[in-house]
Amino acid sequence: MAYERLVRKLTIENLWMYVLSSLKSGPKYGYEIRKFIIDTYGFTPGRVTAYVVLYKLMKEECIILKEEKKDSHGPPRKYYEITEKGSIVLKKGEKFLKTIVNKIK
Numbered sequence: 001m002a003y004e005r006l007v008r009k010l011t012i013e014n015l016w017m018y019v020l021s022s023l024k025s026g027p028k029y030g031y032e033i034r035k036f037i038i039d040t041y042g043f044t045p046g047r048v049t050a051y052v053v054l055y056k057l058m059k060e061e062c063i064i065l066k067e068e069k070k071d072s073h074g075p076p077r078k079y080y081e082i083t084e085k086g087s088i089v090l091k092k093g094e095k096f097l098k099t100i101v102n103k104i105k
Contacts, residue, residue, distance in 0.1 A: 023081060024087075029077040061083060062089055063082055065078055
């Protein structure tokens with residue numbers, strides 16, 4: 001049970017880190033971000049949860065809406081891009097986690 005709580009705290013409850021990480025390689029739209037997280041990190045964030053995190057990161061100016069493209073099928077896709085501030089925040093998060101892991105060792 002303790003292990004499961006740890007996994008939840010380090011994944012779903014800190015989804016912002018995974019979203020920012022997914023955008024390091026370039027702009028992506030919501031579905032691509034979610035798919036990247038599933039494929040790369042092996043957990044599935046909820047659809048609504050992922051978009052809530054995107055909107056919060058936009059409000060905090062960690063990401064921006066890069067562009068909106070209309071596909072021949074379906075609604076326009078909103079592409080998100082990490083900002084300089086987002087890169088700094090992600091690096092701080094990575095550094096914090098490394099420090100904690102080193103202390104636990």
